[in-house]
Structures are given as structure tokens and as C-alpha cells.
Amino acid sequence: MKKIYTDFVEAVEGIQDGMTLMVGGFGLCGIPENLIQALAEKGTKDLTIISNNCGVDDWGLGLLLQNKQIKKIIASYVGENKEFERQLLAGEIEVELTPQGTLAEKIRAGGAGIPAFFTPAGVGTPIEEGKEVRMFNGKEYLLEEALTADVSLIRAFKADKMGNLVYRKTARNFNAMMAAAGKVTIAETEEIVEIGDLDPNFIHSPGIYVQALIQGEQEKRIERRTTRG
Template identity: 75%
Template sequence: MKTVHTSFVEAVKDIQDGATLMVGGFGLVGIPENLILALVQTGVKDLTVISNNCGVDDWGLGLLLKNNQIKKMIGSYVGENKEFERQVLAGELEVELTPQGTLAERIRAAGAGIPAFYTPAGVGTPVAEGKEVRVFAGKEYILETALHADFSLVRAYKGDSMGNLIYNKTARNFNPIIAAAGKVTIAEIEELVEVGDLNPNDVHTPSIYVQRLIVGKQEKRIEKLTVS
């Protein structure tokens, strides 16, 4: 059985200044929003955050950014975050932009124990600067290294007390690979069920990757609402 916390602040209290975090989600879909709010409360700073994007100005990782708790951001998309833009232009935030597929594979590689891999994405662009280039079958590839994290924060739809997780539709996104790539994975889930209630064929993240669980209600904000 895994530790099931009742306090979000308690679940993240050992995340120290200077830690490297991976955070699941794509836009605002599938983000561990309550765990992020808990980090805002703890005031932890100088974080390196690995995530597809940095939320929006007033929600998700954008809250940590606005609170000057993020030192470096590794992601693939700037998004709708004006504060992100301001901090980058002002030299207040270090940013490493990575092609989205490369970002996903760098995270997946860490969970699979693969230290590095070659990819054609970014050849001949600033992405390739300072990286080894090799030719395979007449085509150039650049060497990319795996990304690891001290803590991985993910959000799942259902989880059992052993830590097996199921994600809901597109909220699955980066969460499964991020869950496998952190030394400590903390899963924010919407519903906790008994061991045996989940069909093993439906489990997306096996319990071996999860160390802590916490149940929380989600606001599930929409990043950009479009109506007819």
C-alpha cells in the first residue's frame, strides 16, 4: 500500500529549494492543480520545472511563475502566458525550449533507463547548437539526453491504494511518462478505489512508479473557451 495523504501541503513538504520537478498536463488539461497550489503555499523556490508548457497567468504552473518560484523552465510551448514572456525578455527566467516530440522522448527515455538517443528533430536549427551530430543512412541526427526529476507530479482520474493509475481521455497526455521519470512520484487523483477494482488491462501507470497518493477535487479550468 502507498502513502495516501490528506493534505496537499503535506504531500509536497519535502520538495526543497532548487529541486527539479516534472509536472504532467498539456495546457490546463491533466495538470495536478492542487499539488501546484500546495507548492505556492510552501513558497519553495529556484525550481527547475519540466513540463510541456507553463500554464496560464492565473492558473497551473503560471502561479509558480508569477510567484517567482521557477528558476528554469524546460518545455515545448510558451502558450498564452504573458508573465512567461515578460520574465524571459527581462532575463529573469532561464528557458530551454525543446521540440514536443523530443521532450516526450527525453522524459520517456529517463523512465526506461535510456541515457540518450538520436533524433532528426532540430537538425540545422538553434536546437542543435552544442550537440553531437551523427549520420545514419545518409541522414543527420542530433544527440538528445534523457530528462530526470527529483519529483514527478501527475494527475489521474482513478487510482487504487497500491498506486495503480488510470487517466481520463486527453488528460492522459504527458502524465504516464512523467510518472515513470521521477525519483518520487506524487499522484493527485480524483477517485480512490480498492485494490482489485481496476481492470489490469486498463491501468496506464503501474504502482511501481508511484510513491504517494492524494485525492482532490479539480476545478478543471478551460484554457481558451470557444463558443458558437
């Protein structure tokens, strides 16, 4: 049985100033929105955030940006967040932009216990600066180090009480790999079911990666709504 919280603020109580967090989601799809709101309410600061992007101005990780709770972000995309852009240009936040595939592999490698790997992405660009370059089969590759986190905040569709997780469609995105790469993983899920109710053949994240669960309803906001006239 995993620890199951009923209060989101209590669930993030162990997150302290200066910690490194992985936060699942892609844009606003599959973000642990209630855990993020609780962290904003708690006021934890000087955080290093590893995430695909940083939400939008008034939702998701954008809430932590507004509160100046983020010291550094490792991401692949500045996106639609004007406050993120403003803080970056003003030098108020440290940003490590990483090619999206490289970011995904750095997280996956961290979860698999692989300390580093070589990739061709970024060769000959500013991403190469300060990194080892090695030739394989006549092609240059960069050495990239894996990423891990003190805590991973992720979002699932269903969980059982052993912490086994199932994601729904594209909301799976970065969540599964981040679940493996956090020293502590807290999963926000839409439903918690009894042990044995999930088909073992369709579990995406085994419960061994998950330390705590909390069930909650999500708004599931749309980052950019596009309609046909």
C-alpha cells in the same frame, strides 16, 4: 499500500529549494492543480520545472511564475502565458525550449533508463547548438539526453491503494511518462479505490512508479474557450 495524503501542503512538504520537478498536463488539461497550488503556498523556490508549458497567467504553473519560484523551465511551448513571455524576454528565467516530440521522448527515455537517443528534430536550427550530430542512412540526427526529475507531480483519474493509475482521455498526455521518470512520484487523483477494483488490462501507470497518492477535486479550467456564434 502506498502513502496516502489527505492534505496537499503536507504532500509537497518534501519538495525543497533547487529541486527538479516534472509536472504533468498539456495546457491546463490533466494538470495536478491542487499540488501546484500547495507548492505555491509552500513557497519553495529556485525550481527547475519540466513540463509541456507553464500554465496560464493565473492558474497552474503560472502561479509559481508569479511567485518567482521557478529558476529554469524545460518546455516545448510558451503558450498563452504573458508572465512567462515577460520573464523570458527580461532574462529573469532560464528557458530551454525543446521540440514537443523530443521533450516527450526525453522524458520517456528517462523513465526507461535510456540515457540518450538520436532524433532528426532540430537539425539545422538553434536547437542543434552544442549537441553531437551524427549521420544515419544519409540523414543527420542530434544526440538528445534523457530527462529525469527529483519529483514528478502528476494527475490521474483513478488510483487504487497500491498506486496503480488510470488516466481519463486526453488528460493522460505527459502524465504517464512523467510518472516513470521521477525519483519520487506524487499522484493527485479524482478517486482512490480499493485494491482489485481496477481492471489490470486498463491500468496506464503501474503502482511501482508511484510513491504517494492524494485525492482531491479539480476545477478543470479551460485554457481558451472557443464557441460558435
